[in-house]
Amino acid sequence: MDRIxxxxxxxxxxxxxxxxxxxxxLAGSLADADDLLQSTVERVLERGLPDDAAVxxxxxxxxRNLWIDEVRHRKVRRDAGDAIAxxxxxxxSGERExxxxxxxxxxxxxxxxxxxxxxxxxxxxxxxxCSYKEAAExxxxxxxxxxxxxxxxxxxLLVKSGMTAAPAH
Numbered sequence: 001m002d003r004i005x006x007x008x009x010x011x012x013x014x015x016x017x018x019x020x021x022x023x024x025x026l027a028g029s030l031a032d033a034d035d036l037l038q039s040t041v042e043r044v045l046e047r048g049l050p051d052d053a054a055v056x057x058x059x060x061x062x063x064r065n066l067w068i069d070e071v072r073h074r075k076v077r078r079d080a081g082d083a084i085a086x087x088x089x090x091x092x093s094g095e096r097e098x099x100x101x102x103x104x105x106x107x108x109x110x111x112x113x114x115x116x117x118x119x120x121x122x123x124x125x126x127x128x129x130c131s132y133k134e135a136a137e138x139x140x141x142x143x144x145x146x147x148x149x150x151x152x153x154x155x156x157l158l159v160k161s162g163m164t165a166a167p168a169h
Contacts, residue, residue, distance in 0.1 A: 032070075
């Protein structure tokens with residue numbers, strides 16, 4: 001069955017790469033990001049877009065909200081599993097020395113260690129090119145909070161990548 005896509009659906013197709021990058025920044029793995037992208041597109045197609053909404057910011061907001069729901073569901077499942085396996089040993093993590101320039105993979109790994117709030121702001125502003133105002137609208141927070149989180153995220157990236165010393169407390 002052939003049908004002509006309306007302008008909003010064509011616009012949705014055009015933002016899929018941006019939406020996938022944002023989903024990957026939230027989820028941290030390609031499989032989870034692709035699942036999140038699919039859920040986001042399904043939700044937007046099922047429920048539609050408000051007439052006055054810009055497609056990209058609206059879809060980014062839907063994606064973020066779906067990810068928050070997923071994280072909550074995972075926490076419930078994990079907590080239930082932890083209660084069952086309370087006697088299991090905790091794993092230890094080794095230290096890694098940062099040498100030379102950071103690769104994309106290293107940046108992604110360091111970004112994954114940031115708190116979710118900082119990572120989302122950094123992704124929207126630095127990677128997606130959103131203005132502070134647009135990022136604030138997507139995340140549902142004031143623009144000042146976006147600027148504050150972005151500053152903390154950038155500082156944390158420098159410290160965690162070994163490009164600057166940790167601040168003295």
